[in-house]
Amino acid sequence: MKKVSEAAVVEYEEAGGPDVLRLVTRPLPEPGPGEVTVEVITMGLNHIDGFVRSGAEQEWDDAFPRRSGSCFAGTVIAAGPGTSGFPVGSDVVGHLRSGAQASHVTISVDRLVRKPRSVTFETAGGLYLAGTTALDILDELKIGAGDTIVISAAAGGVGSMEAQIAMHRGARVIGTCGDRNFDYLRQIGVKPVRYGEGIVTRIRALAPNGVDAFIDNFGQDGREVAEALGVPGPKFRSSADRRDREVALLSDSPDAVAHGTSQLRAVVALAEKRAVSPLVSGFYPLADVAEAYDDLQRLHSRGKVLLATHPVNPRRIRKAREVIESR
Ligand SMILES: NC(=O)c1ccc[n+]([C@@H]2O[C@H](COP(=O)([O-])OP(=O)(O)OC[C@H]3O[C@@H](n4cnc5c(N)ncnc54)[C@H](OP(=O)(O)O)[C@@H]3O)[C@@H](O)[C@H]2O)c1
Numbered sequence: 001m002k003k004v005s006e007a008a009v010v011e012y013e014e015a016g017g018p019d020v021l022r023l024v025t026r027p028l029p030e031p032g033p034g035e036v037t038v039e040v041i042t043m044g045l046n047h048i049d050g051f052v053r054s055g056a057e058q059e060w061d062d063a064f065p066r067r068s069g070s071c072f073a074g075t076v077i078a079a080g081p082g083t084s085g086f087p088v089g090s091d092v093v094g095h096l097r098s099g100a101q102a103s104h105v106t107i108s109v110d111r112l113v114r115k116p117r118s119v120t121f122e123t124a125g126g127l128y129l130a131g132t133t134a135l136d137i138l139d140e141l142k143i144g145a146g147d148t149i150v151i152s153a154a155a156g157g158v159g160s161m162e163a164q165i166a167m168h169r170g171a172r173v174i175g176t177c178g179d180r181n182f183d184y185l186r187q188i189g190v191k192p193v194r195y196g197e198g199i200v201t202r203i204r205a206l207a208p209n210g211v212d213a214f215i216d217n218f219g220q221d222g223r224e225v226a227e228a229l230g231v232p233g234p235k236f237r238s239s240a241d242r243r244d245r246e247v248a249l250l251s252d253s254p255d256a257v258a259h260g261t262s263q264l265r266a267v268v269a270l271a272e273k274r275a276v277s278p279l280v281s282g283f284y285p286l287a288d289v290a291e292a293y294d295d296l297q298r299l300h301s302r303g304k305v306l307l308a309t310h311p312v313n314p315r316r317i318r319k320a321r322e323v324i325e326s327r
Pocket residue numbers: 046047048051152153154155156157158159160176177178179180181195217218219220239240242243244246296299300301302303
């Protein structure tokens with residue numbers, strides 16, 4: 001295999017919108033003990049990347065230039081000593097605090113799990129932060145068989161994974177969305193409910209025996225709605241709680257990395273048995289990273305927005321949702 005000594009890396013020198021992102025060439029370190037070099041195929045985008053980049057995420061004090069993205073899938077192209085579970089040629093799913101948006105990464109195998117053949121690269125690259133956040137929150141709330149749970153933004157990147165995992169555990173899921181997502185949520189087994197004025201009445205009609213837990217991804221009137229539905233405080237998770245969970249999952253501490261990898265392994269296993277099948281809402285070449293974040297920030301993704309390296313057809317193809325929404 002040809003040795004690769006440089007990588008194309010998404011970086012930024014100052015806080016700002018997606019336009020501060022640059023695709024630059026940087027030296028690629030050779031893998032040391034316990035490390036491998038991965039040729040990255042797909043990378044997921046998350047809102048927290050944007051909050052960090054814009055400066056809204058004030059606790060993030062990593063030095064500039066900063067790198068972007070935490071979720072990726074790819075193929076091992078070089079392996080250091082002590083990496084026997086990840087030989088050259090193995091397909092992997094992985095996570096980083098930042099810097100996943102790159103053509104190649106050299107990374108500790110502690111941050112990787114093997115990608116099953118049946119999980120596509122398109123799915124795998126978006127699994128880490130959305131999937132582990134979903135799993136952590138459902139674990140905290142002890143969601144299981146017989147629970148009725150409301151999830152806001154249920155068709156989005158995180159909500160759609162929470163909904164599918166909760167249903168896999170035997171819960172009944174009511175998901176908030178706009179009209180355009182009713183069919184999608186019905187198809188995956190979620191009871192859709194339109195967000196906005198009158199939502200409490202609409203949820204009560206779908207859950208006459210009450211709601212056991214409420215996960216508010218979107219973060220506007222969620223707490224009031226949950227209180228009006230009689231959801232006990234410990235069974236409510238706000239958008240701010242989710243932010244705290246995501247920041248914890250991006251920590252570089254050894255415990256956090258081990259937890260993140262262990263939860264990623266569980267999410268990948270769920271994807272392998274089709275308990276979780278995230279949709280791809282937008283798929284962009286790595287060089288169009290700014291456009292991809294613009295898409296995410298429109299807040300109407302159905303599933304995940306991803307970047308990719310060589311498999312992407314760079315021709316612009318109008319998405320079905322754009323055709324519908326331009327009418
Ligand atoms: N507080 C934080 O730190 C924090 C951290 C992470 C994420 N968030 C927020 O959580 C939300 C969802 O996260 P995500 O990662 O799943 O994002 P995402 O994939 O961008 O979510 C998009 C979904 O949000 C739905 N949506 C749009 N307006 C809504 C509204 N008024 N009420 C309920 N749902 C609405 C959309 O449904 P329709 O297309 O059907 O309208 C769409 O399916 C985002 O708004 C994000 O900014 C907050």
